[in-house]
Amino acid sequence: MRRLTYGQAISEATVQCMAEDPNIFVAGIGVDDFKGIFGTTAEAFRRFGPGRVFDIPNGENAMTGIAIGAAAAGKRPLVVHPRNDFMFLCMDQLFNLAAKWRYMFGNRSGVPVVFRGIVGRGWGQGATHSQSLQALFAHIPGLYVALPASPADAKGLLVSALTGDGPVVILENRALYELEGEVPESLEKVPFGRGRVVRPGTDITIVGLSLMAYEAARAAEILVEHNVSAEVIDLRCARPLDAEIILTSLRKTGRLVVADTSWALCGVSAEVAAIAAEKGWSHLKAPVRRVTPPDCPAPVAKPLEDAFHPNPLTIAQACLDVLKAGVPLGARVTDVQATFAGPY
Amino acid sequence: MRRLTYGQAISEATVQCMAEDPNIFVAGIGVDDFKGIFGTTAEAFRRFGPGRVFDIPNGENAMTGIAIGAAAAGKRPLVVHPRNDFMFLCMDQLFNLAAKWRYMFGNRSGVPVVFRGIVGRGWGQGATHSQSLQALFAHIPGLYVALPASPADAKGLLVSALTGDGPVVILENRALYELEGEVPESLEKVPFGRGRVVRPGTDITIVGLSLMAYEAARAAEILVEHNVSAEVIDLRCARPLDAEIILTSLRKTGRLVVADTSWALCGVSAEVAAIAAEKGWSHLKAPVRRVTPPDCPAPVAKPLEDAFHPNPLTIAQACLDVLKAGVPLGARVTDVQATFAGPY
């Protein structure tokens, strides 16, 4: 099949959906500039022009309400945030209105607003530009929260968002943008709430989403050298969250490690561990382990940053610990962004 | 010891701390009006006047930043939100600045800002006026998040907040305001991050905080009739969260039910279950059970509202299920707010 990068897949999904549905428009800071949100909106702007792809004044909260109102009138707004961290400013519109719209107005209709938020990572992005807010978006009922880990899912989940009926938040990890993979040319949807087995295995299950599904797969490679067969699960969505795929894998492996790009406390990693404790308890042969950033904001200094982000080594080490095969890992891995040259 | 209501305890802590520390001031919508935030700020206003207890224009996000700036200059702001739901509007200042201040500015100093948010419950408060946001506040490192369940803790945790060095969010459940209990007259602190055993037991552990610690105790009463001895743990804080007290109890009971006023997905109930799966796995004799509101916004109609909120019966039933003593509960309990007369 034809291969695209993660970023190209996002662009293609946007352009193809816009060609299909004249009600889709793209709005956000810089969606029409020469950078075009790391290239993901540039082609849409070229094809559909300023009438359907337009820059906005600053003002995240109002823009969110404006998107909701446009959706209430039949439009399909796609709002892009260069960093998901800026979305703290629109949580009222997101949680107190978009997420509750269908329910609190009596189940007449939903508001099909789609928000893309980019998760910065590394290169000194620091405390307010490299958070990954899936846990916050997932906690409050009403939103679909998708975090694609592959180019195919980056396209398929965005297609589901732009053709679905509910408010959607898609978080894209900047470190995945250059990742290449096979992507169907047609408009195939990837349904919300259904995870995928990235790699089958028998000894232990590693669950992650977004960048952590990718890093988990790299961890599984390392584990092979230690004769450990790890099954890697990509949840794809934080809400709805696919409990079944986790339990199915646990039935086979009996062991679970969860990796997440965000903190442990009340995070997606907590939810996955809770599902195991609630519904997978009888399968568990060992304690669950969470691999997450430590309990501090993202630092800037390179050595701290390297220690802050979970990586294939820390994930693999956690697996060996669970398996009591506690060999300290000699292997070194190259950082997922090793070749990245700043400024961001 | 002398008894006070939960609301009176909050008022007393505020007044006594203000008498001790001239840098404390109280700001918020209506803190100086005849209702005085359900009576909790009225006495402070009477004693210290408009110079230290003052009303503000609407504008939650700016007020939060203003409190942070006052704290940076040596003040101790106590900002009150009549509903914690309004705090969605100040999450940027809370999470991207207050919570990160100490760390991202190089560990020079913190900002001792204290935010009280009241959790509405029942009487048709509905989708945007009866949420309970502890999970969101707990996920991001940097805040202390306290949820007192008793009058003594309502005072002691507020005293810790007003004498501590970090940003604190205190969530107070409106349904607890009339609850009476013993409260020390002096300024005794209740430290953050340390839970309490509300009631000792041997068969099963029920963990909750805020209103759910209270309802769990009522559930334990019901369970006595079924010859079940339940140990009730009040976490007191969602961050830092007292894992030790949970594990200590699990070692004894081997069984766990968690109740929370907020949703399950990535909630405090998920964190407690995750702690059991990670660190308490070897003690567990049965699956963990979560008792939370269903995955929808808070409805208004009375029958739906009654079914929405966890209560002593649903908690007790979950315990019996875990113990496989699956007798359906005949007992009826009166709602914690049964005597409440609206409007809210």
Next chain:
Amino acid sequence: MNREERLLSEMIRIRRVEETLADLYPSQEMRTPTHFSIGQEAVAVGVCAALRRDDVVYSGHRCHAHYLAKGGDLSGMVAELYGRETGCAHGRGGSVHLNDPEAGLIASSAILGQTMAVAVGTAMAFAMDGRDQMAVTFFGDGTVEEGIFHETLNFAVMRRTPVLFVCENNGYSTHTRLDVRQPAGVPIHARGASYGMPSRLVDGNDVFAVFDAARQAVAHCRRGAGPFFLECTTYRWREHVGPFWDYDKGYRSKAEVDSWVARCPIRRASERLIAEGSCTTDRIAAMERASQIEVDAAVAAARAAAFPAVEDLTLGTY
């Protein structure tokens, strides 16, 4: 009825509905925090009378009058306050979430300022599609202080959206007077004008003046000239939330309340039409009777209606 009479009778209808509900409210059967518009009817009626049915209106927490003036279904509103399945939000939303899309009342919300931005989004959608519909957002003087007010007005002007901002200035945000919340010498209509859109101040207790101003504003928006701002001065008679009078609570005087009751928009409209000879006390009494019969029937129907079924608790979520 001619137009003047229709404006009057619509106000009378809303007043009868709200006073009737206020009288019943203490019985604790309407378990939903309720913000009555009694005394402020002229703003809702005057503005909505200048709209087409396919224009849309967004409101806030004090939404009863807007809902009814735009043509929202009365029995759906009453049933919603009673928390019944037959309510306009099927008992899920309550008093602050009234909506009737068929009538063009798209949504109301209890968080200050939310629907200001939403209205601009709907207006933008109309403009993008070349439709000649427009949007109106009603909000109070307290909402003016929220950041979203600023972001929204700036955006509306930059995109020339056909939206009418109607600030219902009743002088209070909960129990706080306007003069301790907003700078002296900067009236709200001037703030609206400061974004470069036409802005007018009008007596919000004079339904005819409101209607005339709204007609001018609607014409402006309809012709694609961008947003329009209208400040309507009025007054809330009852407590901020709930059915009772509250001049004994200390934040305002009985004299102040009385002075506004004396300026009752219904009395003023009645007196004028009677003086002009275009209406009579009999006809007005008839309007009141008709409205009373209508609201009594709505209450009876609501009380007889079923509550939502508990099995449907999560209906409308995935």
Next chain:
Amino acid sequence: MNREERLLSEMIRIRRVEETLADLYPSQEMRTPTHFSIGQEAVAVGVCAALRRDDVVYSGHRCHAHYLAKGGDLSGMVAELYGRETGCAHGRGGSVHLNDPEAGLIASSAILGQTMAVAVGTAMAFAMDGRDQMAVTFFGDGTVEEGIFHETLNFAVMRRTPVLFVCENNGYSTHTRLDVRQPAGVPIHARGASYGMPSRLVDGNDVFAVFDAARQAVAHCRRGAGPFFLECTTYRWREHVGPFWDYDKGYRSKAEVDSWVARCPIRRASERLIAEGSCTTDRIAAMERASQIEVDAAVAAARAAAFPAVEDLTLGTY
């Protein structure tokens, strides 16, 4: 040095520092997104020269010039960009979180508008304690569109806080021109005035004009007369974030950039002082040499300094 010379030399120092760092930046040793102030130095220098050391300043993402002009420690800044333990934020904050409380630069932040409100809070605290200190917040023209701008100005006026709002209007928010973001006919200084506070427009590339305006503003705040608003027009020479020129990127023309380079605040100040005979090219060259030596030393020290220890990753959290 007399005051005029000091204003000039301070600008030269900041320019030398930033141009030196910009030259080194591509080597990828400073791993932190960096917003250079090259071309905008006069605003920071003119305003801070009117302040006392115990007055406080808050900045945003483009904070280098404000930090240095307020007296922030140079080696601490350079080390911070190099992510070293010796950095002013111990390598935890990076370029956008410069702070030096001893010098009165309390905090900078990368989220638009955050520190506007924070500055008002600090100013309010000064007023509550009867101290005669004041606070200044620097922000850009893009930040004016954020809701917090509106909430903050309203609050500052209502409480008469001793705060100076300095809008550094460089005509762009990232790559978006002001005229597509804010209404025509509503200049930013007029928006400031619309809240009922004194507001002035000043040529932000004329350090002497900025200083005079700031002195007037400071006197106003200091005497307890409340907030003051200052709009300073200027221009960003380099790309929004990063060290390079970007007139080839299409969002602005080389001619536009050149026209502003021709209005370089340093050149203008130099020419005036030389014309007045109060300074010479030799003295200016000496200033440049001295600054270069200082920044070279700071860079050398930063590169020689240790990174934070990984064991200290969570230091400063409970």
